[in-house]
Amino acid sequence: MKFSQELRQEADSIFQAIFEHPFVQGIAKGDLKKEQLIHYVKQDFEYLNSFIQIYGIAISKCDNREDMQIFNEQISFILNSEVHPHNNFCQVAGVAYEDLQGYSLSPSSHHYIRHMLTVAYSGGIPDILAVLLPCPWTYLEIGKKLLEEVNPDITHPFYDWIQFYGARMDSVTDKFCARLDELAQNLSEKQKNKLKEYFLLSCQLEYKFWDMAYTVEEWPVARENIKA
Numbered sequence: 258m259k260f261s262q263e264l265r266q267e268a269d270s271i272f273q274a275i276f277e278h279p280f281v282q283g284i285a286k287g288d289l290k291k292e293q294l295i296h297y298v299k300q301d302f303e304y305l306n307s308f309i310q311i312y313g314i315a316i317s318k319c320d321n322r323e324d325m326q327i328f329n330e331q332i333s334f335i336l337n338s339e340v341h342p343h344n345n346f347c348q349v350a351g352v353a354y355e356d357l358q359g360y361s362l363s364p365s366s367h368h369y370i371r372h373m374l375t376v377a378y379s380g381g382i383p384d385i386l387a388v389l390l391p392c393p394w395t396y397l398e399i400g401k402k403l404l405e406e407v408n409p410d411i412t413h414p415f416y417d418w419i420q421f422y423g424a425r426m427d428s429v430t431d432k433f434c435a436r437l438d439e440l441a442q443n444l445s446e447k448q449k450n451k452l453k454e455y456f457l458l459s460c461q462l463e464y465k466f467w468d469m470a471y472t473v474e475e476w477p478v479a480r481e482n483i484k485a
């Protein structure tokens with residue numbers, strides 16, 4: 258079995274819990290509340306900013322142009338394409354995207370971003386691929402499942418979001434898996450176990466991110482609600 262298949266198998270219960278999460282089910286039913294959509298976009302805008310920076314760290318650690326190209330393409334994808342699903346949520350919530358940018362991180366987003374940054378600063382390319390992979394992979398599977406189960410038409414409030422993630426995440430997920438499988442062939446069991454740990458924790462933090470948006474999570478003791 259390929260290393261990426263082993264990862265997917267070990268994370269299966271977390272993937273299933275994500276599919277059943279009330280925020281994901283709320284996308285399917287089209288019944289999320291305005292505050293939940295706004296909180297998601299505020300937090301995800303910052304999350305994707307950090308993701309771009311982590312791709313930058315990854316590029317600084319590449320020793321070949323092919324790997325640089327993979328990460329470089331993904332920076333452009335976030336900057337130019339992944340704004341569409343955010344715009345969909347903003348339109349449904351009736352708010353301007355620009356007004357949801359620059360907010361400070363909620364506890365779960367903070368945890369997730371710090372996890373990825375720690376691995377990116379301390380690890381090499383296999384570590385970085387393992388810690389980042391749940392981001393495209395869980396969204397790809399959510400999108401595909403919603404396309405199949407909801408089969409939304411243009412009148413569905415989250416039609417654009419579902420179409421985007423159901424159709425646009427295959428390429429990055431496949432590229433990350435293929436490169437990780439290649440690199441894993443030269444790693445010891447101990448090194449592979451470390452990558453599994455990074456991957457599984459990111460899957461758990463994907464779940465926490467949905468929960469954070471659904472519950473509109475804030476810090477138990479708030480500071481003044483100022484922009485970051």
Ligand SMILES: Cc1ncc(CN)c(N)n1
Pocket residue numbers: 301304305391392393396463466
């Ligand atoms: C938290 C999170 N994870 C994944 C994705 C999909 N790139 C996202 N936009 N946000």
